[in-house]
Amino acid sequence: MTLAAGNILEGTVVNITNFGAFVEVDGKTGLVHISEVADSFVKDIRQHLNEQDKVKVKVISIDDNGKISLSIKQANVQKKSVKPVEFDWGTDRSTNKVGSVNFEDKISKFLKDSEEKMQDVKKHQEFKGKNSKNRS
Template identity: 40%
Template sequence: MQLDSGAVAEGRITRVTDFGAFIQFENGETGLVHISQIAHSFVRNIHDHVHEGDTIEVKVLGRDERGRLDLSIKELLEEPEEIPRPRAIGRQSPQFEAKLRSFMRDAKERGPGSIGATKKGSTGGKRKK
């Protein structure tokens, strides 16, 4: 079995991590499907898509500078008309928003460079000898 760029091959998932899935082929070679190459949509949890022990078909994207196989599952999937975007994060709590507004207002009143600045001529609490 020749695993050149563009080849489609079947392999078994030997390990699933937060960043991708490792695939082993019949010839003993192992490659990585990065989490970004799992699906066309945003993958929040890779375990929702692949499982250790599954046999899957992947496309060989190429090899990195160390000769490791870069693989893709999504290259074999039909691309949806519109790629779903990740759900927006909700607003912060009203208390947090009020504290942030208060902080920004106070910082603006103090003027630029006032945070952490010392008075001119100050030695920052150290005495000159």
């Protein structure tokens, strides 16, 4: 397969630096930036790669100067099959229950609790404000 943007190829890690790994692909060397090594945050690239490792890489780009940008994480992305959610449109939503309490009851309880907490916060702020004035 030729070296072109979008192609997925196998290469060999030839050098590792703090900012990425140089991978040889089709006789040319490209850079896998540290942000393109894994899906999770990579602090130390040496925990993920070693020199002479065989890796599958995706060619991200080749600039005018011949610099090749590669990605290991994009090469390993597998398409997930998205299964549609089954929903029964025939049910009346107003009678749908979440657990043993319906939605309206949960909202009412939430609003009541929120109002009580806000009153407590306001009382605390007023109390703090009065005490700071008395000290002056």
